Amino acid sequence: MNKEIIYGITGILDKPDDVINAAKKLEEADYKKYDIHTPYPLHGIDKAMRLKPSPLGYFALAFGLTGAITGLFIMWLTMSQLYPQIISGKPFFPLPALIPVTFEITVLLASVGTVLSMLFFLFKLPNNSHPLHDTDYMKKVSADKFGVCIEAKDVKFDLEECRKFLESINCHTIEPIYYPEETINFRPKIFETKFVMFLLAAAFLVSGATYVLLNKLMFVEPFNWMMFQQRLDAQYPTKFFKDGFSMRTPIEGTVARGTTPYLYKGNPEKAGTELVNPIEATKENLAVGKAKFDTYCSPCHGYQGNGDARLNGQFPNPPSLHSEKVRNWTDGRIYAVIMDGQNSMPSYASQIKAEDRWKVINYIRTLQRALNAKEEDLK
């Protein structure tokens, strides 16, 4: 039942120069489908066989470029777009600092990609069987002999002709190679039980070893020494400071960068006389003021500041901002309300930036002016 099919005819040569010569003769005789097997890489054989340069370089280039571009892109996306963080005072896209990483990713992808494309595109894995395997020919050419194999696929192939040709180039041990029909498609053997069992065993072993390493070995002396270091961990107690806190509170009177301390807490009248509005009521500033007012103040005070809350009575309605009292207040006095709150109104200091608070106040002034227009405003 096992019909044997011819794969090709093989011959053996003894010296590297002979096999280079043979390749030249084969080229002259215009054979196309043949192969040379040598026990070690032979200089000059690709030239003699007139092999085209391997396309592997282009694979490497493509993978390398992919690595460079994706690496840079991911770093740009995470570091400067999604999670911009100031790291040692560098810009959010610190190109020089990214170049070593980009380089590594380029090399990583280029090398892994090249090996994989070699295995899968050029060596045609997972096709792990070949008619030449397990032949005497293969044993010889992988030890100390040089071999020529003309394949049956060649248009000029004819068993007797080829035998004569191989003799003419001084080959010995000339043998045709047959293979059983059932392996005609070089069927992959990866689903064989033996192979699958081997894979499973390997997986089991690797995961077991990883488990032991990460969960047991790491906690054994001396591998665990790294865990006990003389250092402060955020949110953990420490013995280094007397009070046991590893996070330190800033020294009293410390002012955070970019902020001005508010010195009038609980003293709105003083704020009213001393604070001056530093922001001009320009069109842009009023636009910001309106946006902030509509967001933070209008739910209670109403869009116009009339005290018409949209809270359906869940919260005491505030008085109108157009009262004589508020209109006569200085900007600083209103600022104090935003900072400290007033009775049931909470403080909005943490929601609104300092300069935006003044813009909101400018906007309230505009509202007041609009609802209480004077004769001269109409001119």
Next chain:
Amino acid sequence: MTHSSGSVYVKKEFAPSNLMFGVGVLLVGAIMMIVAYMVDNHRAAFNTIITFMFLMSIGLGSLFLVALEHLVGAVWSVPFRRISEMLSSLIFIAPILSIPLFINLHGLFHWTHPEALAEDVILAAKAPYLNESFFIIRTVAIFVVMGIFYFLLVGSSFSQDKTKSEKISKRNTVVSAIFMPFFAISVTILSIDWMMSLEPHWFSTIYGVYYFAGTFGAAMAVLAFISINLTEGGYMPEKIKRDHYYNFGALLFAFTNFWAYIAFSQFLLIWYSNLPEETFWYITRGQGSWLVVSIFLIIIRFLVPYAVLLPQPAKSDAKRLKFMSIWIIFAHFYDLYWLVMPTYSKNGASFGWMELVPPVVAAGLIIVVFNLMSRKRNLIPIGDPKLSRGLNFHL
């Protein structure tokens, strides 16, 4: 495989017009240099540093190539070793160029001024190293030591043509091993003294390697250019072929990358730690027109040679190699200009006819020295036992 193919070599003399051409170029260069010194002494002196450092690059770099071949037992480069050997005699020309520099020491180097030392703690602290007498001693010592190695390595190789003694090759391997640390120290000291100390506050520990990277590239490029031209002109044995060229291409490519690697390492560390005493050097080069020069340095010294030499066929293609050699030689000039001139004109790159003096003088000197040296000598080391293997080299 003995000396058989060495004896086949018959020397073909150069046309005398070659030497005349070199003398012409050198004369033009020399006149330009003299006029430059008369017009603007200060600027001309800075340009002389470039000329000096470039010639040291070619001279010392060639000597290094010779020693490297002995040391690692390279075979492919044996037919070209004589060219490097003859080029390495440039180290005897460089001292002549250093004379105007020594005369202008005060104009060039801020640290030579005692009044500057008095008010500058940093300079005062560096004074044990950076002082005039020690400076001159170091430079002269480098000339002397490298000169000795020249006679040991190159002189013996010249005599091997006649004696054909194998002993010389063996001894040169040992001499080369001794040469290497001296070379490393010499190149480091040269670059630190003549270029880094132009900004005496600034320091970079990788500076010597940076100069070495450029030096190797330039010496290799000159060697490749001369070798390929001589081969094509029929002055070299016929056996030299693309396989030999491939090594030129591969090494030029490798050292293009090496230069970029070193240059970037230097920049990255300084940029990252962001210390004012280190960054100012790059800030000068990153402002105004110097920024343009700096960006072009990356393009000229790295991106273009990288892209051109990347494909495999380019590394053994004579035409592209000759072009790239000239390119890299020019790039080394450009690199030196970028290293030296910002001290002369801090506020922006200045380029005039005076900046043409270094390439013209250097080109003239290289042609003249090579022609004179090769007059009575073979162009290949016919006494070297490795020669025939070198000629038969294939990839």
